Structure formats: structure tokens, C-alpha cells
Amino acid sequence: MDSLDTEVLKQAREWVLAGHIVHLATVVKTWGSAPRQAGAMLAVRKDGRVIGSVSGGCIEDDLIARAQEGRLPDKPEWARYGVSQDEAARFGLPCGGTLRLVIEPLAKSDWLEQVVASTEAQQLIGRWLDMSTGISTLTNARPGQLTEVKEDGCHFVYGPHWRLLIIGANQTARALAQIATMLEFQVIICDPREEFTADWDMPGVTLQPGMPDDAVLAIQTDSRTAIVAITHDPKLDDMALLEALKSKAFYVGALGSVRNQSKRRERLLSFDLSEEEVDRLHGPVGLQIGSRTPAEIAVAVGAELVQVRRALEDERVGGLTQPPASKV
Structure with a gap:
């Protein structure tokens, strides 16, 4: 999608x-x-x-x-x-x-073809439009970079500015990946269980190999990354959370009941995580809308991601920092 x-x-x-x-x-x-x-x-x-x-x-x-x-x-x-x-x-x-x-x-035009190809691949790309000539020039773009207006033209940015790492390749992950893609997230899935990933076939969604904790490190988690653990397997979910809660991720969530979250908190505190780091965990994950099915859970998680992301977006300012590159 x-x-x-x-x-x-x-x-x-x-x-x-x-x-x-x-x-x-x-x-x-x-x-x-x-x-x-x-x-x-x-x-x-x-x-x-x-x-x-x-x-x-x-x-x-x-x-x-x-x-x-x-x-x-x-x-x-x-x-x-x-x-x-x-x-x-x-x-x-x-x-x-x-x-x-x-x-x-x-x-x-080449610019339209290349921009469509980049956004379909969930990659950021910029375009400088010269208002006097109508010539478009494709440029590099960075996450958080906004549309910029100058006297002689405009710089547009296309593609996802945010990333979502989902731990688990189950039905909930599939529904959440679809919703997150529509919300302009680059979606990455990590699940070391081959029986869950063997038939994964979602275009534009990246499968990250390895164990969940390694995945958090491998994608170079930053302040525009969200991480959601939904495998229902504490061994896998907790591995990811141990690294995610120490990272710069703007959102870290885990699926599970209130009771399970209480037990998870005790486990996480028994490792080298501080109270402040564990307090960052959103659990049960998502807004509380009474969700039960995989699709409903995905809606709840997507809504909370929007809520948290919007608060951060209102605080941030982007701009054009790189000069035009090649004319197309």
C-alpha cells in the first residue's frame, strides 16, 4: 500500500x-x-x-x-x-x-519518474523547482526537511521522514505496516523466525535480518524512529526493548496486557535499564480504544504514533541545506 x-x-x-x-x-x-x-x-x-x-x-x-x-x-x-x-x-x-x-x-519527465520510483521504495528525495524556467532538479533530502520557498523557486521533499521498526511478522505487523506506510513511515520488519518471514510479500516493506536487539542497532535508530514489539514472545520482544529503550527512538511500545506489562517492567529493571528508561515504554501499546483484532490493534498503534509524532513535529524546524544536484 x-x-x-x-x-x-x-x-x-x-x-x-x-x-x-x-x-x-x-x-x-x-x-x-x-x-x-x-x-x-x-x-x-x-x-x-x-x-x-x-x-x-x-x-x-x-x-x-x-x-x-x-x-x-x-x-x-x-x-x-x-x-x-x-x-x-x-x-x-x-x-x-x-x-x-x-x-x-x-x-x-525524468524527475516525475524518479520521484515516484523513490517514494515507492520508501526513500526520501528532494526537488528544486525553478519558477522562472520550470526546470526541476533532483536533490538529496534529509528526514525532517520541509518544503522551502525562495524568491526564485521552491524545494520539495517527497518520501517518508520517519521510520518504524516492527518486531514480529504476524498479522498485526502486516496491518500496522500498511497503516504506517500511509502515514509516511518507512517500515522495517524484524523477525528471526523463518516460519513467519518465509512468505512475507509486502512491497516497500524492508525485512531486517538478525535478532531483534541487533536490528535496533543495525538500523542506526535515531530520534525519528519508532520501535514496536508485537511477537507475543517475551524472549524476542524484550531483546529489542533492552536496546530500544536506551536508544534515541521517539516511541517504543510493546504489545501485551496490563498484567504482562507489569511483569515485563520487572524483567527490564532487572537488567541495566534505569527507571527513567523503562518509563519510556508505551505498554499496553497504542491508544486505548478497546482494540482486540490485529487490524484494531494496528489502528490503535498508528493513532498513538501520530499523536506522539505530531507533538514532536510541532517543535522541529527543517530547511534546505544542500544545493541542487543534477538537472533532469
């Missing part, structure tokens, strides 16, 4: 290859209570077909009408919505909300 951004770019590419006139609208800056954040995308065909979203709906209606009437630009162009309170009301924006977009025509 692709991320939502990948779906927009893939569909746009298919439309272009089929000979349709297609425009891509991307939110590049917001002010006030804007409904979508920078980086949100929408692709629209000349006949009004659309995929993606840049607002609550009314801006989409305006872009569709402009596409059908042939009023979208033939080169990259800035657009603002909701500058005045009257416009905010007209376009369905909260009072005072303002969006700045880049609207650009799409054509058969």
Missing part, C-alpha cells in the same frame, strides 16, 4: 503518460488556521478529474473549474487563497487562514 503522496504522484504520472493535460498544485506555505500543511499535493486533469487534497474542498473546486476552463498556467505559478476574510469564507478556510500554492503543469 502506497503513501498518499505516492498515490498522487503515481496517478499524475499515469495521466500524463496517457496524454492528458495535468497540473500539480502543492501547498508551500500556510498562515493562520490553514486546513493543510506545506507539502500537501493535488493533481488535476483538464477534464476535472482530481486526486489529492490541498484544503477542505473549496480550493479543490476552484482548481477543478480553472482546469476545465483552461485557466491553469502553462508554467509554474504562485497562487494564494484566503488572503482576506471574505476569501477565507469563500474557500472554506478557517477565519484568517491563508494558503500559498505552487501550480505547475506536468509533462513526461
